[in-house]
Amino acid sequence: MRMTKKIREEQLAILEKIYAGAKPALLFRNPFELLIAVILSAQCTDKRVNVTTARLFQKAATPEAILALGLEQLEDEIRDCGLFRNKAKNILATCQILCEKYGGEVPDDFAALQTLPGVGRKTANVVESVGFHHPAIAVDTHVFRVSNRLRLAVGSTPLEVEQGLRKAIPMDKWSDAHHWLIWHGRKVCKARKPLCDGCPLASVCPSFSPAAEGA
DNA sequence: CTCCCGATAT
DNA sequence: ATATCAGGAG
Numbered sequence: 001m002r003m004t005k006k007i008r009e010e011q012l013a014i015l016e017k018i019y020a021g022a023k024p025a026l027l028f029r030n031p032f033e034l035l036i037a038v039i040l041s042a043q044c045t046d047k048r049v050n051v052t053t054a055r056l057f058q059k060a061a062t063p064e065a066i067l068a069l070g071l072e073q074l075e076d077e078i079r080d081c082g083l084f085r086n087k088a089k090n091i092l093a094t095c096q097i098l099c100e101k102y103g104g105e106v107p108d109d110f111a112a113l114q115t116l117p118g119v120g121r122k123t124a125n126v127v128e129s130v131g132f133h134h135p136a137i138a139v140d141t142h143v144f145r146v147s148n149r150l151r152l153a154v155g156s157t158p159l160e161v162e163q164g165l166r167k168a169i170p171m172d173k174w175s176d177a178h179h180w181l182i183w184h185g186r187k188v189c190k191a192r193k194p195l196c197d198g199c200p201l202a203s204v205c206p207s208f209s210p211a212a213e214g215a
Numbered sequence: 216c217t218c219c220c221g222a223t224a225t
Numbered sequence: 226a227t228a229t230c231a232g233g234a235g
């Protein structure tokens with residue numbers, strides 16, 4: 001199948017129709033809780049993160065309070081999410097910087113966010129998009145995989161795919177499209193065994209393979 | 216590129 | 226048993 005601008009528009013129209021109103025899977029009450037939840041979400045399911053943050057935020061829901069927990073107690077709180085030593089160290093260092101340089105608030109600044117320990121491009125994009133409602137496209141494992149399979153945007157790195165998506169999607173829909181692609185990746189276009197049979201995008205998907213092990 | 220890492224789905 | 230999960234740092 002040859003990819004054209006028209007096919008990409010059809011793909012987006014179908015995604016919008018199916019996943020209209022898609023919300024973030026992570027639970028949070030403010031930009032700080034979102035930031036912590038996203039740091040914890042690396043190589044971990046959102047479901048597990050939500051269990052962990054519910055327990056954590058009940059005990060400590062501000063940078064000051066999390067700093068007061070200390071390293072060992074924070075490690076115990078987040079152990080189930082995996083990569084817990086790195087994440088605990090990064091969360092404490094990030095909270096320290098938030099308190100010292102940003103008055104205990106999460107900065108609404110893409111570059112500043114990326115200087116925080118444990119916060120890379122993907123996490124900074126999520127905070128800008130979901131936390132502060134600015135146009136941004138965070139390319140996580142789902143967005144990366146689904147975009148490449150659809151050829152909606154092709155790339156060997158998340159940054160390449162992000163730049164491709166910026167061209168393929170109108171800016172006013174960047175944040176919504178980010179969620180459409182995530183939910184499609186979670187529910188249908190799964191990493192291991194994509195449910196190609198019955199996929200609403202089958203007719204516009206170059207990777208469609210019926211009853212097979214996927215692409 | 217490797218390492219970090221427990222929980223879950225297949 | 227092993228691939229994968231809202232990645233980032235060295």
